[in-house]
């Protein structure tokens with residue numbers, strides 16, 4: 260290997276050994292390892308560092324990645340980047356005040372947030388180009404963030420060695436504008452135009468760290484979605500926004516839109532339905548929701564094809580709310596169980612099915628009876644199953660309109676019903692057609 264090629268490796272060994280030996284000594288050592296022992300450069304470097312009491316782990320593994328390719332959990336990575344922004348911050352570590360820097364790094368492929376955990380060791384300047392060695396990444400709101408820790412080093416580079424592309428670099432390959440009803444789990448780089456229906460600021464803990472998140476719901480003409488903004492974009496209720504570079508993650512069985520520092524939020528001056536128009540639940544097909552894995556505040560029109568066992572008058576453990584048989588909870592033993600009503604109905608819209616779960620209030624409203632009525636009836640018949648029979652009589656094969664959040668898991672789709680009604684006669688015609696088609700007689 261040429262002397263010129265080896266020079267950066269000699270400086271690196273010197274850096275890791277922090278002046279324990281002279282560079283001329285390192286040259287001699289390297290020559291011995293490479294030409295006498297005939298080992299690889301990698302092994303030679305590790306051998307020399309070890310021999311002089313350094314930490315071979317502090318050597319770069321030589322993996323340099325463009326920002327776009329950084330994964331969520333890089334252990335040791337080199338990054339050649341331009342320092343786009345630098346912000347100082349004082350933090351408290353074990354009772355002592357410490358200055359750190361945070362901001363954005365950029366290269367031809369994209370941008371990424373960083374934290375340099377020591378402002379003195381990493382005097383980053385806005386606009387300079389640096390080669391960062393031995394950085395690591397951590398997940399931050401679902402996206403990687405670069406960290407410069409105790410093993411990292413920063414070497415200044417010529418200013419023209421990184422040229423940021425014109426305009427804002429993209430964090431993810433942009434898959435373009437997507438309607439809310441099309442958002443499905445693990446989509447990245449989506450652009451969504453929607454109106455903010457509600458928003459609240461919360462403090463949450465993500466992998467042991469406290470973070471501020473702005474979460475709420477937004478809607479377009481196809482539906483609603485819950486969102487989490489991991490950065491303060493100054494979003495307000497009723498704002499119309501275009502979010503670029505967002506990604507979708509499933510949260511409690513429903514696709515949720517996430518965006519953070521690497522995303523862009525714009526306020527387009529276009530005509531768009533008002534919040535009150537968007538507040539209404541949108542009708543969607545069960546098949547569509549199967550494709551994307553659930554949805555928020557969805558209206559489904561279908562037919563009840565089964566009232567499942569476990570519907571009707573049930574008893575719950577007062578401790579854990581589990582349904583109990585004969586006053587015995589499988590966790591809490593004998594308990595004074597509390598009566599409750601519920602319906603688990605399989606709803607079919609002619610293309611797919613989901614389970615609609617109705618709580619006591621919904622059950623009372625759709626059956627036109629109260630829990631007390633049901634308890635009395637069950638007592639008279641000396642059999643709680645009479646309530647299930649009544650529900651079956653009332654709902655089976657009936658066209659129904661249910662509204663609620665639809666979640667998905669390995670058992671399929673389930674709606675927690677917030678509103679239900681037996682369809683009006685006009686809609687019933689349509690539902691009958693669907694049922695007929697279901698039975699294959701048309």
Ligand SMILES: [Zn+2]
Pocket residue numbers: 576577578579580581588589590591592
């Ligand atoms: Zn219990």
